Amino acid sequence: MSKEWPLWEVFIRGQHGLSHRHVGSLHAPDEEMAIKNARDVYTRRNEGVSIWVVEARHIAASSPEEKGPLYEPSNSKVYRHPTFFDIPDDVGHM
Amino acid sequence: MAGKTNDDALFQFLLRMGDNSLILGHRVSEWCGLSPVLEEDIALANTALDLIGQTQFWLGLAGEVEGKGRTADDLAFLRDAWDFRNVLMVELPNGDFGQTMMRQFLYDAWSQVMVGRLIKSGDKRIADIAEKASKEVAYHVERSADTVVGLGDGSEESHARMQAAIDYLWPYVGEMFDGDEVDAAMVAAGIAPDPASLREEYDALVNKVLSEATLKVPTDVFHHKGGRTGYMHTEHLGHLLTSMQWLQRAYPGATW
Numbered sequence: 522m523s524k525e526w527p528l529w530e531v532f533i534r535g536q537h538g539l540s541h542r543h544v545g546s547l548h549a550p551d552e553e554m555a556i557k558n559a560r561d562v563y564t565r566r567n568e569g570v571s572i573w574v575v576e577a578r579h580i581a582a583s584s585p586e587e588k589g590p591l592y593e594p595s596n597s598k599v600y601r602h603p604t605f606f607d608i609p610d611d612v613g614h615m
Numbered sequence: 616m617a618g619k620t621n622d623d624a625l626f627q628f629l630l631r632m633g634d635n636s637l638i639l640g641h642r643v644s645e646w647c648g649l650s651p652v653l654e655e656d657i658a659l660a661n662t663a664l665d666l667i668g669q670t671q672f673w674l675g676l677a678g679e680v681e682g683k684g685r686t687a688d689d690l691a692f693l694r695d696a697w698d699f700r701n702v703l704m705v706e707l708p709n710g711d712f713g714q715t716m717m718r719q720f721l722y723d724a725w726s727q728v729m730v731g732r733l734i735k736s737g738d739k740r741i742a743d744i745a746e747k748a749s750k751e752v753a754y755h756v757e758r759s760a761d762t763v764v765g766l767g768d769g770s771e772e773s774h775a776r777m778q779a780a781i782d783y784l785w786p787y788v789g790e791m792f793d794g795d796e797v798d799a800a801m802v803a804a805g806i807a808p809d810p811a812s813l814r815e816e817y818d819a820l821v822n823k824v825l826s827e828a829t830l831k832v833p834t835d836v837f838h839h840k841g842g843r844t845g846y847m848h849t850e851h852l853g854h855l856l857t858s859m860q861w862l863q864r865a866y867p868g869a870t871w
Contacts, residue, residue, distance in 0.1 A: 526652070547654050550765060557758055561658035 633673030640666030737805030767828025789838025
């Protein structure tokens with residue numbers, strides 16, 4: 522067994538209504554201590570109203586090598602952007 | 616509450632509160648940059664800052680009550696060892712990380728019970744300070760208790776170190792519950808509880824956490840004393856002050 526504490530990714534919601542944002546990572550022996558450490562490391566300046574932590578090994582990530590098949594097909598599909606509608610002036614800013 | 620004697624007693628009481636948080640805050644700050652891991656380093660620095668923040672309120676009010684124009688800074692940096700009123704436990708050297716966290720828990724547990732009572736103090740200034748401190752204290756005790764359990768119920772080595780820590784620190788716990796004429800005056804004035812009356816709640820919390828940590832609470836009833844009365848501090852306080860007060864000693868009256 523490794524003596525190193527596992528790595529946790531930390532997500533903080535800055536204000537009510539906004540989504541949690543990834544702010545960084547830290548080490549902790551378990552999830553409770555990870556939240557406490559996140560509180561101490563990432564919310565010292567009153568940044569947050571909510572903390573999520575997830576052990577880094579549980580995050581499944583896309584592979585950079587696959588970026589062609591993953592993202593390029595959407596390059597040529599401008600019609601997926603809703604920019605072809607005429608928006609009445611009365612609607613104002615959208 | 617106006618009598619001179621009562622103000623003297625109140626001043627002493629406030630020094631005890633403020634000196635406890637000041638000296639422990641300074642001790643904990645000594646870990647800054649030296650903790651075993653970055654996360655604990657920052658957490659301990661936060662704790663130290665909280666304690667020093669509480670000190671500003673307690674010693675600020677002490678200076679006000681004394682009525683000689685002394686500020687919290689004057690009281691912190693211009694008194695010598697014999698004028699300090701902190702319990703001996705908080706001036707002890709940090710030892711290893713486990714000993715520091717054990718001391719932190721033993722103090723935080725007392726602080727939580729004490730602050731809980733002081734919120735209902737008949738002196739509104741004290742109730743307000745207690746109210747402000749209570750959220751910090753609640754977090755401190757949660758964190759230090761978790762660490763005590765984590766290390767106590769951890770590896771063979773961490774368990775042995777934590778058992779050694781409680782064995783070493785236990786004889787310093789009792790002083791927090793000693794009472795004298797200052798405390799009697801505070802009780803009579805409805806300002807603060809009799810220290811002995813905190814013991815039951817304290818023991819319940821400490822026993823619960825230490826048993827979860829698989830640690831044995833020593834049964835020896837002897838305890839050291841002399842800090843909160845100022846009768847005799849340990850040799851460690853003087854050394855701590857030379858470092859804490861160095862700037863004012865080398866450059867009297869320096870400000871920035």
